[in-house]
Amino acid sequence: MIGGEGTAIALGATAGINGALGGYRRIYDWGSPTLSGPIGFFLDSTWAAPGTLAGLGYVGLNEATGADYNAALSERKNRYVYTDSRLVPPRAAAETIGFTVAVREGADPNDALIGHETVHAWSQRVLHMGYWTIYGAWWGGGQLAGTLYGYAVGDESPATRGHLWGYFWNPGELLAYGLYNWTPWQHGVQADANRARTGH
């Protein structure tokens, strides 16, 4: 632990700001029979507070860059959803940081997509640093290993093989696609595998 007192103050401030904004936006589902609201708020205020800080930062960035806050997809759903976001990385329809989901400009925030992203939000709440470590290491290692393998077997597009291994085979993605959009996942995997072999 580094700077215990400072860390405690920072986490306390994060929890306070989160409680205030969450109350204002009515984010947490306090009456949920599964206790998702109380459990989510407890995790966001304690164990997962650094993820909460990142999620609040992502709220601020989306607000600042003109994304649309979607109340219907956020209220009592234990998450913030922004549509028409300019912050989503290339090749992705949406991105989730902490409990904040941003959907690309022009992309449809359909149930499968939002469900998939919500799995990422809860994975970050529950596993927190463990999730970031596993996801990040798999993503980086998979990109590298897949790209090298792609060169070794003569793929037309080795980087696409890297994307396949680092992203589609990532445990975090397997879980999210498995629970919410398995069929599009299979199409995506097949398309990526074909692109790696043929280059288009």
Ligand SMILES: [Zn+2]
């Ligand atoms: Zn995903």
